[in-house]
Amino acid sequence: MKLSILVTGGAGYIGSHMVKLLVREGHQVTVLDNLSTGHRDATAGAKLVEGDLRREADVARAFGAGRIEVVMHFAASCYVGESVQNPAKYYANNVIGTINLLEAMRRADVSRLVFSSTCSTYGDPVALPMSESHPQLPVNPYGMTKLTAERAMSDYGRAYGFDTAALRYFNAAGCDPEGELGERHDPETHLIPLVIKEALRVRAGGNPEDTQLNVFGDDFDTPDGSCIRDYVHIADLCAAHLLAMERLLGGKVSGFNAFNLGTGKGYSVKEVIETCRHVTGQDIRYKIATRRAGDPARLVASAALARTELGWSPHFNELSDIVDTAWRWFSRQPSPTS
Ligand SMILES: NC(=O)c1ccc[n+]([C@@H]2O[C@H](COP(=O)([O-])OP(=O)(O)OC[C@H]3O[C@@H](n4cnc5c(N)ncnc54)[C@H](O)[C@@H]3O)[C@@H](O)[C@H]2O)c1
Known part of the structure; x- marks a missing residue:
């Protein structure tokens, strides 16, 4: 209809x-x-x-x-x-x-x-x-x-x-799997685009040591100390x-x-960075910065209701697949680094 x-x-x-x-x-x-x-x-x-x-x-x-x-x-x-x-x-x-x-x-x-x-x-x-x-x-x-x-x-x-x-x-x-649309926030505050921008900076010849990527807190009560998100x-x-x-x-x-x-799976900030390293093939480094106010250690969804009531089930269950769509879109932008 x-x-x-x-x-x-x-x-x-x-x-x-x-x-x-x-x-x-x-x-x-x-x-x-x-x-x-x-x-x-x-x-x-x-x-x-x-x-x-x-x-x-x-x-x-x-x-x-x-x-x-x-x-x-x-x-x-x-x-x-x-x-x-x-x-x-x-x-x-x-x-x-x-x-x-x-x-x-x-x-x-x-x-x-x-x-x-x-x-x-x-x-x-x-x-x-x-x-x-x-x-x-x-x-x-x-x-x-x-x-x-x-x-x-x-x-x-x-x-x-x-x-x-x-x-x-x-x-x-992530971004449109067909590569036509992406994430264009200014300023960008979301983790995956920020990590990808760092990968693009390195790919363009920037020194990995001069990283612009911050991890806000590595002393949370999580296995690697960084925040976990879904x-x-x-x-x-x-x-x-x-x-x-x-x-x-x-x-x-x-x-x-x-x-x-949500997918019900949580990934830590450090796991996201590691996945981005793997997907982009770039030497992405980061600095540890102080925690941001009000950042909980873990936020993970139960999406059971959306599954039963809406019949919804996410297809992108692997973080690397999500990152891959973002990497493909950002890599095609004319001036991706700032
Ligand atoms: N991005 C996330 O991870 C996330 C997570 C949870 C919820 N959300 C919600 O999803 C929605 C979309 O988020 P997004 O990341 O696409 O944000 P975005 O900033 O990319 O999109 C918001 C859009 O709304 C328009 N807009 C804002 N104020 C307006 C107004 N007063 N009148 C008309 N247009 C206006 C903006 O120009 C923009 O096109 C928001 O409601 C946000 O709260 C986003």
């Missing part, structure tokens, strides 16, 4: 991969994006409405473009550190922006929503792997604003009949959105539902 889908933040890293998949599936896609961190050239095949979620008139314009049946909401500010320094930006973008979207949906009589949520809504783990019933006690404004957005969706579900699948991603990683490939994330959308449309997911998206 061909659907008309609004994708907020469709010019960003995860949103652009989703747009590509939806267009390929034959859907009619409208992207609402202010291009603050996104890229115009990443929305091929979609209608781009350049606008800001914080401005009601812009959101109305996106809905005015035609009948929308489902919304996928990726647009957000998503730097943990920045959210501590500038919470106002995060409450405005992630909370007010989301409320504007929900209100525009009400006006347009659109009630189905797939939301990009995050494991940051859980805060420090009290049990591992983390399931959806883990307490949600965020430890930074980023996580709190995403949790607030979830709560609004849940309340809108009860009061106005909204059906929401909130997908709580762990660490999104990396889920972008193509698997996008596949989960499609499944969630189908379940929403089929009435199998109604009201507010949250699903973790």
